[in-house]
Amino acid sequence: MEDVQKKQMPKPIGLYILTICIFLRFAIFQFISDFNLIRESDSNTPFLIALILIGRNVLVAGAAVWAFLGEDWGRISLLAIVSLNVLWTLFNVITFVSYSENDQIIAPILSGLLNPIFWLVVCWWYLNSKNVLEYYKNND
Amino acid sequence: METEYKRRVQKPVGICVLAIAVIIVLGLFQLFRYWIEYQKIKEDLPFMMAFIPLFLCIFTIASAVWLTVGDNWARIALLIFVSLNFLWWLYLVVMAISYNESNNFNFFYPLSTLVRPALVLGFSWWYLNSKEAVEYFKSIT
Numbered sequence: 335m336e337d338v339q340k341k342q343m344p345k346p347i348g349l350y351i352l353t354i355c356i357f358l359r360f361a362i363f364q365f366i367s368d369f370n371l372i373r374e375s376d377s378n379t380p381f382l383i384a385l386i387l388i389g390r391n392v393l394v395a396g397a398a399v400w401a402f403l404g405e406d407w408g409r410i411s412l413l414a415i416v417s418l419n420v421l422w423t424l425f426n427v428i429t430f431v432s433y434s435e436n437d438q439i440i441a442p443i444l445s446g447l448l449n450p451i452f453w454l455v456v457c458w459w460y461l462n463s464k465n466v467l468e469y470y471k472n473n474d
Numbered sequence: 475m476e477t478e479y480k481r482r483v484q485k486p487v488g489i490c491v492l493a494i495a496v497i498i499v500l501g502l503f504q505l506f507r508y509w510i511e512y513q514k515i516k517e518d519l520p521f522m523m524a525f526i527p528l529f530l531c532i533f534t535i536a537s538a539v540w541l542t543v544g545d546n547w548a549r550i551a552l553l554i555f556v557s558l559n560f561l562w563w564l565y566l567v568v569m570a571i572s573y574n575e576s577n578n579f580n581f582f583y584p585l586s587t588l589v590r591p592a593l594v595l596g597f598s599w600w601y602l603n604s605k606e607a608v609e610y611f612k613s614i615t
Contacts, residue, residue, distance in 0.1 A: 380572035380573060382568060382571060383568075418561075421558075425562065425565045429523070429569070432520035432521070432523050433520060
């Protein structure tokens with residue numbers, strides 16, 4: 335009978351970089367900007383919207399830590415939550431641009447979408463790359 | 475020299491059932507629902523707000539039709555469009571609930587409109603990632 339031993343793969347260095355970047359961009363910086371948005375808003379922010387804004391940051395933070403630990407479900411949840419996060423931003427921008435009467439503020443708002451879309455593409459590309467998938471499969 | 479033949483898997487009946495469910499619930503029915511809801515709006519509807527639902531519903535129907543051909547890319551396209559279609563509707567429901575100004579606003583009506591699309595979304599993700607369906611699409615592609 336052959337003894338099959340799983341070779342423990344070292345954590346890819348890119349995973350450290352990606353999860354830390356996602357944590358900073360979508361959990362910390364986004365939380366600060368969402369918090370300021372709620373505080374500086376002229377009208378009262380509805381409870382459900384505030385819950386979604388804060389909840390998405392907390393969920394990204396959790397998923398980034400989970401993916402960092404090497405769980406395959408952590409990888410999947412990070413992809414799902416970052417995608418939902420970017421979609422929420424995209425839907426908000428579409429609604430804002432649709433109802434905006436001031437054409438001059440549209441360009442900076444649209445350019446503000448580039449950064450989250452860039453991170454979304456990086457996430458999907460890197461977390462589905464061959465060596466990362468191998469690492470997660472090996473860890474399972 | 476050995477020649478490998480790909481075993482052709484018969485089309486599972488669930489694919490046709492799913493395609494029909496998607497076309498009816500997230501295609502035609504959803505288009506009708508947007509039309510009904512937009513009739514209630516008194517002011518002019520911005521172009522993007524009218525274009526996005528139309529685009530999503532038409533592409534959902536098209537990808538469901540494509541799915542019946544048995545292409546693996548159709549499976550991926552359907553999952554993407556069904557998810558986007560549902561998420562856009564969910565977004566509108568969240569906004570409607572959050573920013574309503576009426577005192578006698580019925581919360582259950584917008585929430586109830588989410589049930590059928592959510593069921594079809596769940597069925598799509600579950601079925602199109604099941605072993606039977608994945609094996610069929612892999613055998614075709």
